[in-house]
Amino acid sequence: MSRLAIIVTICVVVLFLGSWIFKALQAQDAGVDHYLLRGFLVTCSAFLTLAILSFLYKDNPIYKFAEHLYVGISAGYWMSQGFWSTIVGNLIPRLSQSLSGFFKQPYNAGEWMGGFFYTNWVFYVPVIFGVLLLMRLSSKYGWISRWALAFIVGTTAGLQFIRYMRSDFIEQISSTFVPLLVDWQGIGHFFSNLSLSATGQLVAMVSNWIIFLGVLCGLIYFFFSKEHTGLFGKASRFGIWILMVTFGASFGYTVMGRVSLLVGRITFLFRDWLGITS
Amino acid sequence: MTIFEKMMAIDRRWVFLLLAVVVVGTYAISFQIPIRINSEVRTIYEFVDKLKPGEIVYLGIDYDPSNQAELHPMAYAVMEHCFRKNLRIIFCTLSQYGPGMVDAAIKDITDSLKLDKTYNGIDYKGRELVNGIDYVFLGYKPYYALQILAMGQNFRLPFPIDYYGQPLDSRPMMQGVVNYKQVAVVIDLSGGNITDAWISYGQGRFNFPLALGTTGVMAADYYPYLNSGQVLGLMGGLLGAAQYEKLADNPGPAVDGMRIQVFAHLVIIAFIVLGNIGYFTAKRRRAKEGK
Known part of the structure; x- marks a missing residue:
């Protein structure tokens, strides 16, 4: 470990402890019950925020520590949520009365259907598939897990197929069938009522033409069975311009989103940690 | 050079x-800067504003703390607006990191609702929010697509008990509330693919009014759904939150x-x-x- 690294580490530890004490004292003055914990959590949040932001200067061990801590805690938290919400919350109350009592969950007794099928039996299916998935841990019987995976892939593909067909294919295609002459009552009526109002006839017509030409030319750009020359090439060119405008809008929103996150962290650092603003 | x-x-x-x-x-x-209101945000505000007292709003807090800076202001503005209008809210989160954030937000709004306030020239008396009467918090369950489909049949299928361990049938607010048919509008605030699931599995299958709040990064992708009428309104990023805050006359962190x-x-x-x-x-x- 270099001398510089030792000095930086000592500085970070001293600042961390100083901040912890300071925030704990502030919380105690404010009458917070667990003021030591509160001080520690605020300091931890500030330390991790600054650790992650330090990557903007360059990659460093403090950033790596924060990154690995985030990954580890996320995985652990997700696993614990899965256990308590799915296995304890949904499965155990339907399979075992004694275990339900142990976990303090209301027992779901289920019912007999037609006198021969008990509704809670169906919950043994996910238990079996879950055990099959865990067979991946065995080098000898790992292949059995593919059955459960096949079930997951099959059902997901089926659900996604319906989803895309309905909301992204049929609905989206039907919404491009828009009138190109909105409320058309003749050229005289059109010019006598010409206005740039957002709800006016002209704006509605221009919007519909953009949708119509944008979809048509965008599709032409992705049509590769004919050479993009002549009128077809010009339409393809217009299609790529429409795509570029779309990407530009997405990028603009992305910049806004990223700046919002920065604003969020700056607000935390200045208000919650340093207490400079209220 | x-x-x-x-x-x-x-x-x-x-x-x-x-x-x-x-x-x-x-x-x-x-200092103040002018904020122009988009029609897609105004539609959501006006839809909520016209609901009658006692009607139920489903508010999906389907985002992680990493999107908190953008979406939390939206959640607070919508919650305050709904509760001041005496609407009832079903809270739910289909994001694994959501439960703690929702619980904290409910506590914050409960404190805020105790104060007398004036919004858009209307005086609102402070009141105590009661869990189970003014709102229920269903909690979190994994596999959002399946939960959205299951809630369309009966909220009790995926959530037999709420986040606080109380059976849903014991909550006064949930008496007679079976599925989305009893919900006036679903407002989903999401920072990921859960939005897609709400559009296709939720609105597409059960045909309820759906309003979206998305992160700035996602917003541009959801305008086609607005154009097709699959969603009634869209709040995009911090700007969408600021516009809702301005409409509700409740300027907060977004403004x-x-x-x-x-x-x-x-x-x-x-x-x-x-x-x-x-x-x-x-x-x-x-x-x-x-x-």
Whole structure:
């Protein structure tokens, strides 16, 4: 470990402890019950925020520590949520009365259907598939897990197929069938009522033409069975311009989103940690 | 090396530093900037505003703490608006990191609702929010698509008990509330694919009014659904939250963040313009030199 690294580490530890004490004292003055914990959590949040932001200067061990801590805690938290919400919350109350009592969950007794099928039996299916998935841990019987995976892939593909067909294919295609002459009552009526109002006839017509030409030319750009020359090439060119405008809008929103996150962290650092603003 | 070539080779850390200085500077100085309301946000506000007292709003807090800066202001603005209008809310989160955030937000709004306040010239008396009567919090369950489908049959299928361990049937607010048919509107605030699931598995299958709040990164992708009428309104990023806050006459962190956005965007636009000038000038110079 270099001398510089030792000095930086000592500085970070001293600042961390100083901040912890300071925030704990502030919380105690404010009458917070667990003021030591509160001080520690605020300091931890500030330390991790600054650790992650330090990557903007360059990659460093403090950033790596924060990154690995985030990954580890996320995985652990997700696993614990899965256990308590799915296995304890949904499965155990339907399979075992004694275990339900142990976990303090209301027992779901289920019912007999037609006198021969008990509704809670169906919950043994996910238990079996879950055990099959865990067979991946065995080098000898790992292949059995593919059955459960096949079930997951099959059902997901089926659900996604319906989803895309309905909301992204049929609905989206039907919404491009828009009138190109909105409320058309003749050229005289059109010019006598010409206005740039957002709800006016002209704006509605221009919007519909953009949708119509944008979809048509965008599709032409992705049509590769004919050479993009002549009128077809010009339409393809217009299609790529429409795509570029779309990407530009997405990028603009992305910049806004990223700046919002920065604003969020700056607000935390200045208000919650340093207490400079209220 | 010309000034344009130097401009092209500038270390990105100078850009970060300038942006940080501008963001901190504008954060420290308080001033107002005008906020224009988009029709897609106004539609959501007016839909909620016209609901009758006692009607039920489903509010999906389907995002992680990483999206908190953008979506939390939306959640607070919508919650305050709904509760001041005496609407009842079913809270749910289909994001694994959501439960703690929802619980904290409910506590904050409960405190806020105790105070007398005036919004848009209407006086609202402070009142105590009661769990189970004014709201229920269903909690979290994994596999959002399946939960959305299951709630369409009966809320009790995926959530036999609420987040606080109480059976759903014991909650007075849930008496007679079976599925989305008893819900006036679903407002989903999400920072990921859960939005897609709400559009297709939720609105597509059960045909309820759906309003979306998305992160800025996602917003542009959901305008086609707005155009097709699959969603009734869209709040995109911090700007969407600021517009809702302004409509509700309840300025909060989103309105506050807009002035920082404006100046941060000006810095980024300036760097984009300078970068392009540098690029085209260098290109022209190379062409002249015949390289």
